[in-house]
Amino acid sequence: MTVRDALARLDVRDLLPRRGDYDLRPRTIGADLLAGLTVGVVALPLALAFGVSSGVGAAAGLVTAVIAGMVAAVFGGSRFQVSGPTGAMAVVLAPIVIEHGLASVALVTVLGGLLVVMAGLLRLGRVVTFIPWPVVEGFTLGIAAIIFLQQVPAAVGQDAAVGGNTLVTAVRAITDAALALDSLALDATTLWSLAVVALVATMMMVLPRLHNAIPASLVAVVVATVLVEAMGAPIARIGTLPDTLPVPVLPGISSSAVGDLLSAAVAIAALAAIESLLSARVAASMAPGGSVYEPDRELVGQGLASVASGLFGGMPATGAIARTAVNVRSGARTRLSAVVHALVILAVIYLATGPVGRIPLAALAGVLMVTSFRMIGAGTIRSVLRSTRSDAATFVVTAVITVGLDLIEAVQIGLVVAAFFALQRLARASxxxxxxxxxxxxxxxxxxxxxxxxxxxxxxxxxxxxxxxxxxxxxxxxxxxxxxxxxxxxxxxxxxxxxxxxxxxxxxxxxxxxxxxxxxxxxxxxxxxxxxxxxxxxxxxxxxxxxxxxxxxxxxxxxxxxxxxxxxxxxx
Missing domain, CATH: 3.30.750.24 (STAS domain)
Known part of the structure; x- marks a missing residue:
């Protein structure tokens, strides 16, 4: 590397926000405001659900959507990216909460964010292009399966067992619910939970067919909550939520704490980088006429978003593909729409935490179950399985390891399997x-x-x-x-x-x-x-x-x- 190359790497001006990020013409601002409002409405139930699913709580999900969503929108490298709590991050965070406790979340979130910022400063944004398509889709399928399985206990009115494999926990919850049918109280809880999940899932699938502009998940959650409240159904609710943003607090830092959480922070950073860059790439391809995103700046923005989220008591954040897609399809023009999305959720915190706290956990379970099915389509699965034997094997191995072992290990092993088959094909071509x-x-x-x-x-x-x-x-x-x-x-x-x-x-x-x-x-x-x-x-x-x-x-x-x-x- 020459001296000029080294100095170029040290120049961070291209990683900072700039005036050209926004278009202040009235027509553009109007489009961004409408898109931001739409995404905020869609993101609200997801933020609550992923907060609960991660074990950190619904309040942390809301805080993450606001703080991380705002910071990533301003500092990120994509015009359309919407960031916040995601299913993949909830899956990674849940075992960390179980092993190290809630007190560890702030520190591991900040550490993971700093690692992502460092990756951006080191110009590692293009590394994600080396991840093969079957690995990405296998990872996504595994995440979707875990998200679905995590909702099974709430869907059948059972408390989720702490720790253990997600599949085993889901099977145990179903067994306990079946055995509990002899008890009238538990029978009512199970039946009501199943009914709420069925109602939410049905509305989320039917309403978009009536009109694309209907925020199906939010409407479904509102209807389910009103019904449960009116009938006095004996099922669990979200509970009390704070009606203001918490004061930022620097997490306790010690060499022993950092040592204990470093491997977890690396896993969080790797997932945040991969998911955010993939989401930004998808957004760029979806934008009318195509768009350009800056991968290194995106890493810096996402890292700062997680750091800020951790200081405010939130959870690690990533770019969210589903919310980003809604943002693009709603006509967003600049990153102002993502800022507006965060402000919409902020308004909910200050004005509507009372009603939000009455939302049944089963309603959020229904939202996530439908979301998990939409993460990867049957057509995509068929395409991968019918491509080549090696790619199909890579896809299956990655998905199985994601569900059975660990997300980051799944990506690593998936890359190794893909590399092995690629070298095998290269050797045959020689x-x-x-x-x-x-x-x-x-x-x-x-x-x-x-x-x-x-x-x-x-x-x-x-x-x-x-x-x-x-x-x-x-x-x-x-x-x-x-x-x-x-x-x-x-x-x-x-x-x-x-x-x-x-x-x-x-x-x-x-x-x-x-x-x-x-x-x-x-x-x-x-x-x-x-x-x-x-x-x-x-x-x-x-x-x-x-x-x-x-x-x-x-x-x-x-x-x-x-x-x-x-x-x-x-x-x-």
Whole structure:
């Protein structure tokens, strides 16, 4: 890296907010206000639901939607991104709350946010492009399954067991609900919970068909709450919520606390970065006429959003694909719409926490169950499974590990599986072809073997290529081997070392090796590893195939005449 490159990386001016982020023309402002109001209405029940699902509480979900939504909108790198609590983050945070307690949430949120900011400053925003599509979709499917399973206890009127696998907890809740049917009180609770979930799910699926502008989730929650209140149904509610924003407080920091939570903070940071960048990329593709997002600035903005959320008692935030999609489809023009979305939820905190606290938990469970089904469509699943066997396997492995083990481990293992199959395909595409010598056939051509190496000469294919060339050369009593390397697209250190070993092995058997067509970008590596040093003479390196063939034929002719083969003036 040059000094200029280093200074460019230190320049953070392109990561800061600027005047061009907004368009203050009345028509644009009006579109942003309407889009922000729409997204705020859609985001309210989701913020409550994800707060409850994470174990931090509904109040933390509201605070995160306001604080993180505002900060990410101002400092992020996307015009359309809407940030706040998400299902994936709730899934990651829940076991952290169980293991370390609620007191750890503020510190782990701040630490995770700082790590995301650091990733942005280090210009790591493009790393997400290296995550294959099957891994992303498998991860999303796993998250959707976990979100759905997490809602099962509330849906059947049971308390969720603390800790344990989500699938096991869901099955246990269903079993307990079935056994509780002998008790009239518990029977009423179970039946009411199931009825509320069914009502909310039905309304969320039917209302959008009547009119796209209807905020189905909010209407469904309001109707369910009114019905439950009117009937005095014996089911759990959200409970008391604060009617003001909490005062920002710096979390207690100690070396032991940081050490205990560092791995959790890394998992949160990785998820926040991946989900936010994927959401920003989706938003850019959905925008009319296309749009450009700044990945490094997006990381800085999302990191600052989580830091601010942690200081105010919220939870880690990410870009939310569903809310961002609503924002784009509602006609948003600038990031002002995301700011308005945060202000709408802020108004709810100050004006309507009493009614919001009466919302049944089963209603929020119904919202999240429907949301989980919408996270990934059946068409997408079919497309991945029908693509290739390797991609289908990567998709399934990632999804299963997400549900059964851990989200970040799922992404890591998914990447490893995808990389393995990619290297396998690359190795299969790397091959050796025996070619005839150019021009009119000469006597003795049968003692010259011309091998064209295609694809990549790397650690996954080098041994096979080496064996094929060596075996063919020895078996056919070859005197000269021409290695045609101009078709090699990629060469790594292992492949270059294998070529050096191949030249050495053939020369030790008395077979002269000529090399033709080393590409300039490979020349330094081959010289460093020793491929060129192993040639019998420096003039055995050629740039044209005709020269290499002429040299080989001359060598065979002199060998047939029983004379020593001089070092001919092969052209470099």
């Amino acid at each position: 091959s050796v072809h025996r070619e005839p010598l150019p021009g009119v056939a000469h006597e003795g051509d049968e003692h010259v073997a011309l091998f064209r190496l295609d694809g990549a000469m790397f650690f996954g294919a080098s041994d096979r290529i080496l064996s094929e060339v060596t075996d063919a050369s020895v078996r056919e009593n070859v005197l000269v081997v021409i290695l045609r390397l101009s078709h090699l697209g990629m060469v790594d250190a292992t492949g270059a070392k294998a070529l050096a070993d191949l030249v050495t092995a053939l020369e030790q058997r008395g077979i002269t090796v000529l090399v033709k067509g080393v590409q300039p970008r490979h020349h330094k590596l081959m010289a460093t590893v020793g491929v060129l040093d192993e040639l019998r003479h420096e003039n055995h390196l050629f740039t044209t195939l005709n020269d290499a063939a002429a040299h080989a034929r001359s060598h065979v002719l002199r060998a047939a005449q029983g004379t020593d083969v001089p070092q001919l003036d092969g052209r470099r």
